[in-house]
Each structure stands twice: as structure tokens, then as C-alpha cells.
Amino acid sequence: AQSVSQHNHHVILSEAASLELGCNYSYGGTVNLFWYVQYPGQHLQLLLKYFSGDPLVKGIKGFEAEFIKSKFSFNLRKPSVQWSDTAEYFCAVNPANNAGNMLTFGGGTRLMVKP
Amino acid sequence: NAGVTQTPKFQVLKTGQSMTLQCAQDMNHNSMYWYRQDPGMGLRLIYYSASEGTTDKGEVPNGYNVSRLNKREFSLRLESAAPSQTSVYFCASIPRYPNTQYFGPGTRLLVL
Numbered sequence: 194a195q196s197v198s199q200h201n202h203h204v205i206l207s208e209a210a211s212l213e214l215g216c217n218y219s220y221g222g223t224v225n226l227f228w229y230v231q232y233p234g235q236h237l238q239l240l241l242k243y244f245s246g247d248p249l250v251k252g253i254k255g256f257e258a259e260f261i262k263s264k265f266s267f268n269l270r271k272p273s274v275q276w277s278d279t280a281e282y283f284c285a286v287n288p289a290n291n292a293g294n295m296l297t298f299g300g301g302t303r304l305m306v307k308p
Numbered sequence: 309n310a311g312v313t314q315t316p317k318f319q320v321l322k323t324g325q326s327m328t329l330q331c332a333q334d335m336n337h338n339s340m341y342w343y344r345q346d347p348g349m350g351l352r353l354i355y356y357s358a359s360e361g362t363t364d365k366g367e368v369p370n371g372y373n374v375s376r377l378n379k380r381e382f383s384l385r386l387e388s389a390a391p392s393q394t395s396v397y398f399c400a401s402i403p404r405y406p407n408t409q410y411f412g413p414g415t416r417l418l419v420l
Contacts, residue, residue, distance in 0.1 A: 238411045283351065298343075
């Protein structure tokens with residue numbers, strides 16, 4: 194079974210700092226990759242996704258992620274964070290041959306941005 | 309479109325009680341999912357329904373049952389609640405592969 198690892202459980206940054214959240218997965222085949230965000234008290238919302246094509250994916254709110262197949266990684270980046278980015282971030286993977294469209298999630302990274 | 313809706317939003321149960329969590333989507337999506345979210349563990353799949361009339365176990369199905377009542381509705385039942393089932397439960401749906409999952413607002417369940 195595939196697994197997803199998010200190595201940073203808690204991250205604290207000041208506003209305007211750059212952000213990079215790590216995500217690694219274990220699955221040898223073709224995958225679809227996602228980053229979701231959960232703001233305090235809210236449900237999960239999609240930040241960005243990668244199915245195929247350009248491995249550098251741009252999402253909403255200035256976020257981007259780069260798929261590096263050789264490293265089994267899909268790290269999330271933002272050049273300059275804002276206080277409103279305080280949230281929990283989840284990486285998720287869906288094997289491309291998964292008939293049930295099931296997602297495997299990482300454990301999440303809690304980001305706190307200090308004003 | 310209301311998207312994915314869940315009821316109730318909060319629930320407190322005593323050990324051994326039963327309850328059903330309701331989920332509905334108005335987007336004509338084929339597949340629906342139930343997850344539980346626990347601190348540090350992300351979301352784990354309990355059950356899913358790839359299409360109307362089918363259901364399958366996910367990663368953590370023990371202690372739960374599901375019913376795909378029709379294309380819109382997918383309910384999760386706890387027959388005899390245990391404290392280990394204290395969690396936040398999310399329902400999600402997806403129109404077809406490949407695509408993103410749309411999540412409901414969640415149900416917070418506390419089992420005493």
C-alpha cells in the first residue's frame with residue numbers, strides 16, 4: 194500500500210517569509226498528487242493538483258508545487274506567506290490506476306504565520 | 309449548489325450508543341467517501357462507494373457500516389460507539405476519475 198510522509202508537523206514563520214513544505218510518497222507507478230488546505234474550523238479545500246504535464250504546478254493564493262518523480266516528492270512552496278495562510282496543509286496521493294479514486298493523505302503540517 | 313453537506317455538525321455519544329452520520333451531494337458525483345481525521349494522522353479512509361449500489365472498505369473500516377442510499381446520499385453508521393471513534397468525520401465526493409475530491413464541512417463526534 195502506498196504511504197505519504199509530511200516531515201514537518203509544525204512550522205512557524207513570520208509574515209513575508211518563504212515557505213516550503215515537504216511531501217514524499219511511496220508508490221512506484223504513476224500517481225496523481227494533491228495539496229489540500231484546512232483553515233481553522235473549516236473543511237478541506239484544494240490548493241493545487243498534478244495529473245500530468247508540467248511538473249511545476251501553480252495553485253490558488255500564490256502557492257505552487259513541484260513534482261520530482263525521481264525523488265517521489267511533491268513539495269509545496271510560497272515565496273511570501275501571509276498571516277491568513279495559517280492553516281493545516283495536507284498532501285495526498287492517488288495512484289493513477291486506482292479504480293476507486295481513493296486518496297492517501299499525509300499526516301498534515303500545521304503552519305502558523307506570525308503577524 | 310450546496311456541494312457536499314453533512315449532518316449533524318456535532319454529536320456527543322455514550323459508549324455503546326449508535327448513530328448515523330448523513331452525507332449528501334448535489335453535484336451528481338459518482339463516487340463518495342467517508343474519512344476520519346485524527347491529530348497527526350491526516351485523513352484515513354473508512355469506506356467508499358465508487359458508484360451507486362457499491363461500497364468497499366477503506367483503511368479503517370472496523371466498527372463502521374455504510375449505505376449508499378442513492379446517487380446523492382452516503383451514510384456512515386456506528387452500531388456501538390467506542391471512545392476510539394472520537395474524531396472528526398469528513399464526507400467527500402468526486403465526479404469521475406481523474407479529478408479532485410470535494411469535501412463536506414465535517415462532523416465532530418465525541419464518544420464518552
